[in-house]
Amino acid sequence: MNSPARAPGGSAAPPGTSVLPDEAHLRQVFGQYVTGVCAVSTRFETRTGTRHDAIAVNSFTSVSLDPPLVSMYLRNDSTFLRRVRTSGQWAVSFLGNRARSLVGALTAPAVRRPPVEEAADWVVGPHTGCLLLPDAPGTLECDLHLTQALGDHVLVVGRVLGAVGRDHDPLVFHRGTFTGVAPAP
Numbered sequence: 001m002n003s004p005a006r007a008p009g010g011s012a013a014p015p016g017t018s019v020l021p022d023e024a025h026l027r028q029v030f031g032q033y034v035t036g037v038c039a040v041s042t043r044f045e046t047r048t049g050t051r052h053d054a055i056a057v058n059s060f061t062s063v064s065l066d067p068p069l070v071s072m073y074l075r076n077d078s079t080f081l082r083r084v085r086t087s088g089q090w091a092v093s094f095l096g097n098r099a100r101s102l103v104g105a106l107t108a109p110a111v112r113r114p115p116v117e118e119a120a121d122w123v124v125g126p127h128t129g130c131l132l133l134p135d136a137p138g139t140l141e142c143d144l145h146l147t148q149a150l151g152d153h154v155l156v157v158g159r160v161l162g163a164v165g166r167d168h169d170p171l172v173f174h175r176g177t178f179t180g181v182a183p184a185p
Contacts, residue, residue, distance in 0.1 A: 027176075034174045036060065039093040039106055040072060041116070041131040044083045052131050054116040055080045056106035058173045059153075060092060068160035069145060073153040079110040081154055084144060090158060091130035094138040095171040097180040102133075103171070127161040137168040 021029070041054035055078075063069040070092065074081040084090050095102065105119040116122075122131035127141040142158025149155075171178055 031175045034172050037095045037103065037171045037173050037178060038072075039095055039099075039102065039120075039133060039136075040080075040090055041093070041122075042080065042084045042087050042090045043128075043130050044087055050129070052116050052122075053080055053083050053110070053113075054106055054119070054131060056095070056103045057092075063157060068163075069157055070140060070142060070160060071155060071157045073150070074156055076149065076152055076154055078154075081147075081156070084156060085147065087130075088144045089128040089130055090142050090144065090156075091125045091128055091132050092138075092140040092142070093131075093133035093136035095133075096135065096137050097169040097171050099133070099136075099171055100178055103178055125162070135168065136166065137170050138165045139163070 035058040038057045038060045039054050040057045040060070041052055043050050043052050045051075057072050057074075059073040061071055063071050072092075074084075099120075102120050105114055106116075108114075113119075116131065120133060123134045124130070125132045125139070125141045128143075130141060132139045132141070140158075140160050141162040142160055145157040145159045147154050147156050169180055172181060173179075
């Protein structure tokens, strides 16, 4: 049996009507879904040479095994998105439970982010030249496959060039906070 539609405040909507939730309500509902957290990096050229940029992302997912494709969503106005489109390559490091302090540095606006090279002990990926975390539960290096504007974000799809997995506990995002995964009883 279906329950009646509810308005954001919890009151029942009139029968036969659909209630469009506001942004705050959607954020609360989406917060019930557990997502992994990744550091995504790219590189860009300046007059003084190659620089790196990285951000924290929780909208990452696998898309296809054949061909190997992964995706993430970035805001339309993202400096990082512009840099990924320019370089054509990006890398992903799944964040482990011990990397919580890195999230703060990677979620700051681009103008306030510290130089990413100083935020962690990175290594340069052999396939892309993008930064990777050597102790991450998993890392992927990608060529930019496609981008597609969707609402206020852009879908970014990458073709996987290299992948490494390690048996480390992941960091996850749930109910607006970062947490670890409890071991099974």
